[in-house]
Amino acid sequence: MFGSYEWNKKLVIRTVASWALALLVFFPILFMLVTSFKTELQAIAVPSLWVFEPTLENYTEVQDRSDYLHFAWNSIITSVLSTILGLLIAVPAAYSFAFAPTKRSKDIMMWMLSTKMMPAVGALIPIYVICQKLGLLDSVFALTIIFTMINLPIMVWMLYSNFKDIPREILEAARMDGATLWDEFRQVLLPLSMGGIASTGLLCLVLSWNEAFWVLNLTSANAGTLASLVASYSSPEGLFWAKLSAVSVLAIGPIVVFGWFSQKQLVQGLTFGAVK
Amino acid sequence: MSSPDQESRLTQRLLLTPAVSTLLLWMIVPLVMTIYFSFIRYNLMQPDASGFVGWSNYEFFITNPAFGDAVFNTLLLLGSVVIITVTFGLALALLINDPFPGQGLVRVLLISPFFIMPTVNALLWKHMMMNPIYGVLAQISVFFGTEPINWLQDLPLFSVIIMLSWQWMPFACLIFITSLQSMDKEQLEASSLDGATFWQQFRYLYLPHLARPMSVVIMIEVIFLLSVFAEIFITTSGGPGTASTNLAYLIFAEALLNFDVGAASAGAVFAIILANIVAIFLIRMIGKNLEN
Numbered sequence: 001m002f003g004s005y006e007w008n009k010k011l012v013i014r015t016v017a018s019w020a021l022a023l024l025v026f027f028p029i030l031f032m033l034v035t036s037f038k039t040e041l042q043a044i045a046v047p048s049l050w051v052f053e054p055t056l057e058n059y060t061e062v063q064d065r066s067d068y069l070h071f072a073w074n075s076i077i078t079s080v081l082s083t084i085l086g087l088l089i090a091v092p093a094a095y096s097f098a099f100a101p102t103k104r105s106k107d108i109m110m111w112m113l114s115t116k117m118m119p120a121v122g123a124l125i126p127i128y129v130i131c132q133k134l135g136l137l138d139s140v141f142a143l144t145i146i147f148t149m150i151n152l153p154i155m156v157w158m159l160y161s162n163f164k165d166i167p168r169e170i171l172e173a174a175r176m177d178g179a180t181l182w183d184e185f186r187q188v189l190l191p192l193s194m195g196g197i198a199s200t201g202l203l204c205l206v207l208s209w210n211e212a213f214w215v216l217n218l219t220s221a222n223a224g225t226l227a228s229l230v231a232s233y234s235s236p237e238g239l240f241w242a243k244l245s246a247v248s249v250l251a252i253g254p255i256v257v258f259g260w261f262s263q264k265q266l267v268q269g270l271t272f273g274a275v276k
Numbered sequence: 277m278s279s280p281d282q283e284s285r286l287t288q289r290l291l292l293t294p295a296v297s298t299l300l301l302w303m304i305v306p307l308v309m310t311i312y313f314s315f316i317r318y319n320l321m322q323p324d325a326s327g328f329v330g331w332s333n334y335e336f337f338i339t340n341p342a343f344g345d346a347v348f349n350t351l352l353l354l355g356s357v358v359i360i361t362v363t364f365g366l367a368l369a370l371l372i373n374d375p376f377p378g379q380g381l382v383r384v385l386l387i388s389p390f391f392i393m394p395t396v397n398a399l400l401w402k403h404m405m406m407n408p409i410y411g412v413l414a415q416i417s418v419f420f421g422t423e424p425i426n427w428l429q430d431l432p433l434f435s436v437i438i439m440l441s442w443q444w445m446p447f448a449c450l451i452f453i454t455s456l457q458s459m460d461k462e463q464l465e466a467s468s469l470d471g472a473t474f475w476q477q478f479r480y481l482y483l484p485h486l487a488r489p490m491s492v493v494i495m496i497e498v499i500f501l502l503s504v505f506a507e508i509f510i511t512t513s514g515g516p517g518t519a520s521t522n523l524a525y526l527i528f529a530e531a532l533l534n535f536d537v538g539a540a541s542a543g544a545v546f547a548i549i550l551a552n553i554v555a556i557f558l559i560r561m562i563g564k565n566l567e568n
Binding site: 096 | 284285287288289291292294295296298299302303305306307309310313368371372374375376377378379381382383384385386387388389390391392393394395396399400401403404405409410412415419442445446450451453454495496498499502503505506509510523524525527528531532537540541544545547548551552554555559
């Protein structure tokens with residue numbers, strides 16, 4: 001890995017600086033990961049211990065005490081379902097904006113984005129009351145719908161900027177050959193925009209997994225996701241860093257690893273077509 | 277009989293219907309209810325008291341000394357985090373743009389904070405980094421022989437800004453990296469041969485190329501930063517006093533800690549107005565960059 005570089009002073013400085021800064025940014029996560037393998041006493045030792053005999057007891061205790069798998073399952077269900085539902089609603093809209101724009105398309109898209117700027121807290125009480133009346137407080141169903149709605153504007157935008165790059169002639173040619181809208185979508189649009197659809201879905205998964213506001217305010221034991229499991233370790237546990245670290249690692253682990261593997265794909269869509 | 281043209285227009289409308297109608301419902305129903313609540317007496321502790329109260333909820337919310345602080349904190353938080361993340365994100369992107377050993381791994385490490393959920397982010401910084409006795413930052417202070425800072429007590433808003441910047445800087449950085457990779461290499465080389473300094477290149481080649489990605493970063497960050505909640509809820513609870521209370525947290529406190537839904541709803545109407553002002557401002561400023 002070092003062989004192919006022409007080493008000079010500039011490259012050395014650049015390499016060292018980049019690594020130092022990357023480790024600095026990553027340090028808090030590393031620290032948490034290391035802490036999760038300590039005993040509680042080791043965890044708050046000053047100065048921090050870096051050499052110790054690792055233990056798994058924090059992880060077993062988290063599962064024993066609060067049923068990690070239940071919350072993890074809620075996280076998976078709500079993020080996956082809201083992503084699928086969101087794509088089903090957003091793809092047709094983005095298709096229409098991209099391939100049959102009218103005078104009002106831009107305005108409608110701006111309006112969609114503006115709904116995202118409304119602070120969620122402004123809608124909290126009405127949504128809470130509605131959920132209460134319908135018996136949907138603390139339900140996975142309500143959470144899934146809410147996740148879908150809060151991600152929808154961004155999904156439409158991302159898909160739109162992706163579809164926009166597909167030459168309209170290709171779709172028109174298909175239509176001339178007698179393709180129905182469904183054929184056109186399945187055989188022409190889908191293969192050409194798989195990347196964009198994938199990155200939109202990926203972002204939606206990440207955002208839903210990490211969503212905290214609605215989860216903290218609308219759910220408790222039944223429909224709570226990992227975001228609320230972690231929050232429940234905050235107040236009563238006080239300084240129990242090792243357990244807190246273990247539960248945090250368990251909560252972010254799946255999505256961080258997922259993010260590492262999909263980062264290139266993810267970013268391509270996130271640029272909203274800004275990068276050519 | 278309808279013409280094919282009309283027919284296709286109908287199809288397009290049908291394709292838009294699910295997205296537009298669900299979003300409309302999602303927006304209008306809470307909005308109407310919020311406006312309604314803001315004009316009635318609605319206190320969870322006094323379920324019997326009710327009735328139209330005119331503008332008094334608004335008066336109550338505005339004259340609350342915390343209101344001015346909350347608006348100020350919301351905008352300060354937004355502005356600081358956007359400036360910090362764009363500046364550092366851009367600097368980092370320029371640094372790691374050209375190949376060096378381990379570039380891929382550095383990228384992975386740098387982007388990681390973006391995937392951390394707000395509750396974990398907040399707890400991680402509150403306890404392990406910023407605890408005035410055991411925290412890493414306190415240990416660093418002690419190492420250099422200075423008094424450890426009690427971050428959340430003495431610099432609460434700044435602490436929240438640090439957490440949010442840590443989370444959003446990777447996002448900015450990654451978008452800039454992706455954008456830099458599509459720069460015209462020949463043009464850069466030619467300008468180097470002509471003796472252009474880095475600053476000249478930055479000003480005339482990099483900056484114009486980055487205008488659009490920069491607009492995207494600012495837009496997305498504004499959307500998410502206007503309503504920061506979990507980080508404040510978990511670390512400082514808006515305090516001490518109102519030092520780290522933003523509008524979102526103030527409304528939350530009014531409704532669910534003081535149980536005054538009427539006043540909270542009046543606050544929510546203000547938050548919506550503020551969001552719209554920022555949105556109009558934003559669209560004016562960077563809207564052109566977002567269109568082609």
